Amino acid sequence: MMGNLLEHMGIEKDRVHFSWISSAEATKFVDVVKEISDKVRAIGPNTKFVKDYI
Amino acid sequence: MNTCINKIREIASKLLENGEVEKVIGFANGTIPMATSPVVINSKQDVDKLVFNSTCGLNLANYVRNQKGKVAVIAKGCDSRNIVTHIVENQVKRDQIHIIGVPCTGMINKKKIEALFGDDIIEFTEDGDTLNVKSSTREETLNKKEYLRDNCTLCMHRNPVVYDDLAGDLVQEQTLENPYPDVDRIEAMDADAKWQHFQELTQNCIRCYACRNACPLCYCPTCFVDESGPQWVGKGQNKTDVDTFHFLRAFHCAGRCTDCGACVEACPMDINVRDFTRKLNKDSFEMFGWEAGLDITKRPPLDVYSPGDPNAFIK
Amino acid sequence: MKFITIDKKDWAKGIEKSRETYRLFGPVKEKNGFLIKSLDNDMLPDMEYHDSVLSAKSVLFPQSEKMMTTSLDESRDGHHIMNRADADYSPRAVIGLRPFDAKAIQLVKLNFDTKEYRDPYWCDAYEATTFVGLGINKPGFYDFSTSAGSGPFNEEGLDVLLADMDDTYLAKVLTDKGQAYMDACGFKTQADAKESQALIDVLKKEAQKNIVSRIHTDKLKEKTTLELHEAPFWDDIAFSCINCGTCTYVCPTCWCFDIQDETKQKTTSRFKNWDTCMSPLFTLHTTGHNPRDTKTQRVRQRFMHKLKYFVDKYDQGTMCVGCGRCVKSCPVNIDIREVCNLMNAYEKQE
Numbered sequence: 001m002m003g004n005l006l007e008h009m010g011i012e013k014d015r016v017h018f019s020w021i022s023s024a025e026a027t028k029f030v031d032v033v034k035e036i037s038d039k040v041r042a043i044g045p046n047t048k049f050v051k052d053y054i
Numbered sequence: 055m056n057t058c059i060n061k062i063r064e065i066a067s068k069l070l071e072n073g074e075v076e077k078v079i080g081f082a083n084g085t086i087p088m089a090t091s092p093v094v095i096n097s098k099q100d101v102d103k104l105v106f107n108s109t110c111g112l113n114l115a116n117y118v119r120n121q122k123g124k125v126a127v128i129a130k131g132c133d134s135r136n137i138v139t140h141i142v143e144n145q146v147k148r149d150q151i152h153i154i155g156v157p158c159t160g161m162i163n164k165k166k167i168e169a170l171f172g173d174d175i176i177e178f179t180e181d182g183d184t185l186n187v188k189s190s191t192r193e194e195t196l197n198k199k200e201y202l203r204d205n206c207t208l209c210m211h212r213n214p215v216v217y218d219d220l221a222g223d224l225v226q227e228q229t230l231e232n233p234y235p236d237v238d239r240i241e242a243m244d245a246d247a248k249w250q251h252f253q254e255l256t257q258n259c260i261r262c263y264a265c266r267n268a269c270p271l272c273y274c275p276t277c278f279v280d281e282s283g284p285q286w287v288g289k290g291q292n293k294t295d296v297d298t299f300h301f302l303r304a305f306h307c308a309g310r311c312t313d314c315g316a317c318v319e320a321c322p323m324d325i326n327v328r329d330f331t332r333k334l335n336k337d338s339f340e341m342f343g344w345e346a347g348l349d350i351t352k353r354p355p356l357d358v359y360s361p362g363d364p365n366a367f368i369k
Numbered sequence: 370m371k372f373i374t375i376d377k378k379d380w381a382k383g384i385e386k387s388r389e390t391y392r393l394f395g396p397v398k399e400k401n402g403f404l405i406k407s408l409d410n411d412m413l414p415d416m417e418y419h420d421s422v423l424s425a426k427s428v429l430f431p432q433s434e435k436m437m438t439t440s441l442d443e444s445r446d447g448h449h450i451m452n453r454a455d456a457d458y459s460p461r462a463v464i465g466l467r468p469f470d471a472k473a474i475q476l477v478k479l480n481f482d483t484k485e486y487r488d489p490y491w492c493d494a495y496e497a498t499t500f501v502g503l504g505i506n507k508p509g510f511y512d513f514s515t516s517a518g519s520g521p522f523n524e525e526g527l528d529v530l531l532a533d534m535d536d537t538y539l540a541k542v543l544t545d546k547g548q549a550y551m552d553a554c555g556f557k558t559q560a561d562a563k564e565s566q567a568l569i570d571v572l573k574k575e576a577q578k579n580i581v582s583r584i585h586t587d588k589l590k591e592k593t594t595l596e597l598h599e600a601p602f603w604d605d606i607a608f609s610c611i612n613c614g615t616c617t618y619v620c621p622t623c624w625c626f627d628i629q630d631e632t633k634q635k636t637t638s639r640f641k642n643w644d645t646c647m648s649p650l651f652t653l654h655t656t657g658h659n660p661r662d663t664k665t666q667r668v669r670q671r672f673m674h675k676l677k678y679f680v681d682k683y684d685q686g687t688m689c690v691g692c693g694r695c696v697k698s699c700p701v702n703i704d705i706r707e708v709c710n711l712m713n714a715y716e717k718q719e
């Protein structure tokens with residue numbers, strides 16, 4: 001639901017990922033991180049919810 | 055609703071006289087038009103102070119915590135649902151509270167009425183569905199149904215869900231083809247338009263936190279925005295800090311919000327913060343078949359684990 | 370005293386012209402009511418406004434203001450030493466200021482500009498500002514300024530007072546700063562002083578008649594502080610309060626602020642943010658002790674400060690100018706007029 005609310009507020013869905021990986025699941029970890037980086041790279045750098053003032 | 059006040063006073067006076075409760079929490083007339091103010095009554099002599107009308111948009115469930123002894127409280131449909139939430143979350147005990155239920159026909163949208171006039175409203179009266187509003191230059195007769203608050207037009211629980219006394223006859227519940235048209239409208243936008251919508255929504259927020267403080271759900275002894283060791287969020291007017299407050303306040307209400315509208319009612323800048331919570335309400339309903347505050351025996355969905363919980367979001 | 374007539378047809382052009390030397394602030398209509406804002410580019414002050422939700426105090430005292438800044442990069446000279454942040458103190462003018470807001474700024478000045486201490490951020494902004502007021506021909510329903518030391522045509526704190534005469538504005542030039550602003554606009558059609566004053570007096574009288582609500586403040590000074598402090602009514606007044614602080618944020622005289630440091634990577638800045646006595650955090654000590662821990666204490670503080678401590682300390686009336694904003698904006702309708710009258714009339718029961 002948190003992901004949905006973020007998406008509702010305009011944060012692209014592919015930017016936020018949830019996963020549960022055990023310490024024994026090294027390959028799953030690699031796969032998930034790869035998938036996430038690909039997806040985030042595809043949408044480009046985030047400008048929303050970034051504090052920029054100083 | 056005009057007649058129910060006599061009934062409310064009668065019940066309140068009986069309860070205080072018999073010593074069944076120590077105080078009665080209700081609404082009193084305000085000092086300005088279209089305003090009522092939460093009040094606590096300790097003695098039978100004062101029951102005439104109590105009033106009830108379409109300007110009682112705040113949520114009295116917010117006033118029942120930390121009271122000594124048994125209290126009676128006047129509850130519309132949504133107030134009663136927040137009382138249920140309080141009971142489920144151990145903020146009050148069921149036997150500490152005497153609920154005087156008021157079947158509700160909706161509360162008025164004060165800002166919308168104000169906007170009809172260029173100048174200040176100096177008099178407001180109502181008679182059934184007719185509102186008479188006067189400013190210093192003009193007088194209008196309005197149909198209440200057209201000037202309800204957004205949450206009241208979308209409300210499907212006008213009758214109190216728990217009560218010990220009823221101050222009026224139960225009313226017909228509304229049936230809505232689509233209870234979440236406002237959420238759908240935002241969902242249909244693309245990511246940037248959504249972002250823009252929320253940026254504009256909270257643009258004039260002054261971080262007074264009236265929305266939080268008027269909400270019965272926000273009873274944490276120290277809110278995350280007020281925490282100073284560690285400090286979670288900046289306290290200035292930086293937009294990211296403002297957005298962080300809104301996002302997290304709303305999320306803390308997930309599965310608990312009754313859409314009572316007190317948050318919007320209280321906001322001095324007329325910001326519809328329900329745009330945040332309504333999405334969570336819709337998701338709770340669609341993912342868990344859940345509406346907050348209807349069942350005194352069930353905890354909110356994000357509070358409990360059930361094997362049937364939706365899992366699609368996790369990899 | 371000099372008076373100038375301004376034809377409304379020339380108004381926009383004059384205001385535009387003054388931009389060459391002044392940054393302008395004024396009433397702007399927003400989705401949720403009028404606000405006093407910086408008038409960017411071609412925006413004109415909306416002179417038809419009734420009341421602004423927030424006061425004009427933000428022109429000198431923004432809700433968040435960067436005070437100082439420093440670098441945490443130890444390879445740099447002067448790292449970790451806070452320096453005043455850059456800010457624009459070039460001339461600015463607030464157009465259409467309500468007379469009670471101008472008076473309020475004078476009250477705030479008592480606090481920010483004293484013999485011992487001078488808040489440079491506020492004072493520099495104050496000095497840079499020309500206050501062009503607009504008399505209120507038709508005071509709103511919430512206005513009780515006449516009994517709070519101000520009034521619809523009060524001149525205190527203004528450099529120019531404008532009176533709306535339908536087709537023209539009549540400008541009463543009160544100070545050199547005011548004259549300089551009129552010059553910058555190119556407004557120079559002089560009007561007869563005696564006649565003009567008479568015209569303004571008529572408007573003023575008419576306007577004052579419109580103000581029906583009032584506060585009584587005559588006995589506040591002679592009351593004993595502790596007796597008022599211990600008065601039995603505070604719990605009742607405070608019951609409905611949700612401690613949101615709206616009343617203090619909308620108030621033109623509430624001057625309290627909090628100081629916060631914020632760091633991003635190697636830069637730290639120190640900010641001044643509005644704060645409110647209604648918030649428990651306002652008085653929370655680092656030990657965890659809070660001397661003003663209950664709602665009643667906080668509500669009492671707000672009223673005691675405005676209507677008693679301030680009165681005693683400065684002898685300049687109450688710290689309320691009667692704008693009525695808090696009365697209108699309080700979500701639970703706590704009304705300072707009632708509280709003030711209660712305090713003024715209070716006699717301790719033996």
Ligand code: SF4
Nearest residue numbers: 259260262263265321
């Ligand atoms: S009540 Fe309105 S102005 Fe105050 S914090 Fe909430 S949204 Fe912002």
Ligand code: SF4
Nearest residue numbers: 269311313314315317
């Ligand atoms: S978030 Fe707003 S609508 Fe929801 S329960 Fe709280 S006050 Fe009511």
Ligand code: SF4
Nearest residue numbers: 610611613614616699
């Ligand atoms: S605006 Fe009203 S409710 Fe909010 S802190 Fe002030 S008195 Fe209390």
Ligand code: SF4
Nearest residue numbers: 620689690692693695
């Ligand atoms: S206390 Fe209220 S009425 Fe008085 S100056 Fe402040 S906001 Fe205006």
